[in-house]
Amino acid sequence: MNLVAIKSAIDALSAPTISFTILTVIFPFIFPPSDWFEKIHRKTGLWRMWTKPGGLIGMILITAFFVIGYFDVYFNKTLTKADNFPIVLMIYSMWFLIWLGMYKAYRNDIRIEQGLKPEEYNDPDDKVLVWPDLVYIEFIALILFQVFLIVWSILVAAPIEEPANPAATPNPSKAPWYFLGLQEMLVYYDPWIAGVLLPTFIIVGLMAIPYLDINKKGDGYYSFKERRVGIFIFMYGWVVLWLFLIIIGTFFRGPNWNFFGPFEYWDTHKVEALTNVNLSEILWVKWLNQGLPSNILIRESLGFIVTGLYLFVLPVILAKTYLKDMLAAYGPTRFVTLMILGLVMLALPIKMYLRWIFNLQYIIAIPEWFLNI
Amino acid sequence: MSESKSSAAPRAAVGSVSKGRKTSMERRSFFSWLAVGWIAFVGVTGGFFTVIIRFLFPNVLFEPPQSFKIGYPEDFAPNSVDIRYKKEFNAWIVRDDESIFALSTVCTHLGCTPNWLATDNKFKCPCHGSGFRMTGIHFEGPAPRPLERFKIGIADDGQILVDKTKSYKWEKGEWENKDSSLKV
Ligand code: FES
Numbered sequence: 001m002n003l004v005a006i007k008s009a010i011d012a013l014s015a016p017t018i019s020f021t022i023l024t025v026i027f028p029f030i031f032p033p034s035d036w037f038e039k040i041h042r043k044t045g046l047w048r049m050w051t052k053p054g055g056l057i058g059m060i061l062i063t064a065f066f067v068i069g070y071f072d073v074y075f076n077k078t079l080t081k082a083d084n085f086p087i088v089l090m091i092y093s094m095w096f097l098i099w100l101g102m103y104k105a106y107r108n109d110i111r112i113e114q115g116l117k118p119e120e121y122n123d124p125d126d127k128v129l130v131w132p133d134l135v136y137i138e139f140i141a142l143i144l145f146q147v148f149l150i151v152w153s154i155l156v157a158a159p160i161e162e163p164a165n166p167a168a169t170p171n172p173s174k175a176p177w178y179f180l181g182l183q184e185m186l187v188y189y190d191p192w193i194a195g196v197l198l199p200t201f202i203i204v205g206l207m208a209i210p211y212l213d214i215n216k217k218g219d220g221y222y223s224f225k226e227r228r229v230g231i232f233i234f235m236y237g238w239v240v241l242w243l244f245l246i247i248i249g250t251f252f253r254g255p256n257w258n259f260f261g262p263f264e265y266w267d268t269h270k271v272e273a274l275t276n277v278n279l280s281e282i283l284w285v286k287w288l289n290q291g292l293p294s295n296i297l298i299r300e301s302l303g304f305i306v307t308g309l310y311l312f313v314l315p316v317i318l319a320k321t322y323l324k325d326m327l328a329a330y331g332p333t334r335f336v337t338l339m340i341l342g343l344v345m346l347a348l349p350i351k352m353y354l355r356w357i358f359n360l361q362y363i364i365a366i367p368e369w370f371l372n373i
Numbered sequence: 374m375s376e377s378k379s380s381a382a383p384r385a386a387v388g389s390v391s392k393g394r395k396t397s398m399e400r401r402s403f404f405s406w407l408a409v410g411w412i413a414f415v416g417v418t419g420g421f422f423t424v425i426i427r428f429l430f431p432n433v434l435f436e437p438p439q440s441f442k443i444g445y446p447e448d449f450a451p452n453s454v455d456i457r458y459k460k461e462f463n464a465w466i467v468r469d470d471e472s473i474f475a476l477s478t479v480c481t482h483l484g485c486t487p488n489w490l491a492t493d494n495k496f497k498c499p500c501h502g503s504g505f506r507m508t509g510i511h512f513e514g515p516a517p518r519p520l521e522r523f524k525i526g527i528a529d530d531g532q533i534l535v536d537k538t539k540s541y542k543w544e545k546g547e548w549e550n551k552d553s554s555l556k557v
Binding site: 170 | 463492498514517518544545
């Protein structure tokens with residue numbers, strides 16, 4: 001096999017439009033939220049990801065990617081940047097932790113199917129003391145981690161750049177690695193939404209999970225089948241909408257915040273001709289063939305209608321039809337909260353696709369009031 | 374004094390300590406110590422805050438003047454972007470077919486400083502990829518509005534004068550204002 005061909009294939013696939021779509025499409029087959037997905041998940045052998053060989057193969061693939069990347073002139077620069085070291089660790093630990101959880105969950109699922117208790121109940125005596133058992137483990141982990149941090153800080157110089165100069169922003173300008181997902185969101189949303197509203201929703205939503213989740217099963221032990229929809233939604237939000245965006249921001253964003261494949265040269269003059277349009281411009285100029293109305297509310301009326309339909313009418317329709325059972329089980333307060341959190345989460349990929357496909361900039365664009373959605 | 378007091382009203386004395394003549398403090402000397410204490414306190418805190426307030430006013434201000442002269446209209450070639458004033462004054466001087474105007478170098482998305490890419494004929498922000506045309510109009514990326522323009526005019530000596538204290542926003546229709554650009 002030809003390494004160059006593989007590299008250019010990876011470059012082509014990593015374009016976010018493609019990689020994000022692939023991830024989104026195969027995601028329900030990896031974490032099947034319903035019987036139909038489950039069937040294909042079994043048939044195609046995807047379930048083997050969550051076995052021991054599957055975990056190992058995942059590790060090997062990640063390592064192979066980094067090794068090939070290390071010897072690539074261009075990817076080497078990104079990979080060996082001191083800022084990006086944590087992302088390498090993140091990718092490994094992310095895979096390991098997801099795999100570990102799913103591996104244990106699948107073993108328990110089989111046991112539960114056979115009418116056995118989950119594995120966690122088979123411990124010699126069910127309970128472990130906090131002191132000394134847990135505290136000792138934590139203490140040792142703490143010491144090891146300290147050692148690791150000290151070695152790291154000795155070996156790798158802090159990635160400090162030249163003194164700040166307000167007239168010269170580094171190109172590309174990247175946030176710290178843990179914020180790169182946010183920086184990606186900022187490409188699609190106004191600072192108020194991507195920088196303030198969405199992070200608030202993320203934090204509040206995560207804190208609300210224990211109050212919103214009324215599923216009593218899977219409490220104290222790993223299990224996938226018993227809470228597959230919840231795991232699927234959470235995993236999509238966490239892995240695709242957060243971690244994958246961090247990976248895009250780290251490895252696939254180059255000068256002028258353009259997309260670059262991992263093995264591509266960072267050309268400052270890469271031209272991506274895009275002309276963004278707002279929904280109001282599409283409506284008035286393109287469809288109705290006239291100028292924009294001077295009244296702001298009339299100008300943005302379609303945007304308001306669309307947003308209103310999405311946020312307020314859609315939950316009602318869903319409650320009457322598709323999610324009737326859920327409404328009955330969860331009660332109106334929980335249902336509404338879940339709906340709002342879920343719709344806001346889904347709004348991110350929706351907006352990304354609108355931008356990619358229609359070059360749509362804002363659905364509601366009122367720069368006069370600093371209100372852009 | 375303390376003696377007479379303690380003997381006159383022994384019950385008022387607090388505890389056994391005040392009964393000892395040597396340990397009790399004269400009232401007058403107490404007041405003078407109190408005064409000294411207060412003066413010291415006021416002195417120290419006053420000095421402390423003086424220093425802190427002084428700290429807010431730096432010895433040297435590196436802020437360039439808010440209005441500056443940039444030479445004569447003929448100095449600027451038509452359809453060009455002058456980036457000489459970017460570093461010091463945070464302004465680009467642009468001359469298109471009919472006018473000269475000064476664009477602010479602050480990206481209207483989150484405030485990074487875009488770069489002028491002469492080959493692509495656009496300003497491009499390195500933070501989230503907003504793009505602006507030579508006129509300052511936004512056309513790609515997340516920036517919701519065009520770059521702002523500064524007040525521009527001709528000074529008495531015929532030079533162009535840019536005044537950054539006044540800026541004009543396109544979305545408010547302020548680019549119509551005659552001070553927002555210089556007809557040439
Ligand atoms: S600050 Fe310029 S694009 Fe975000």
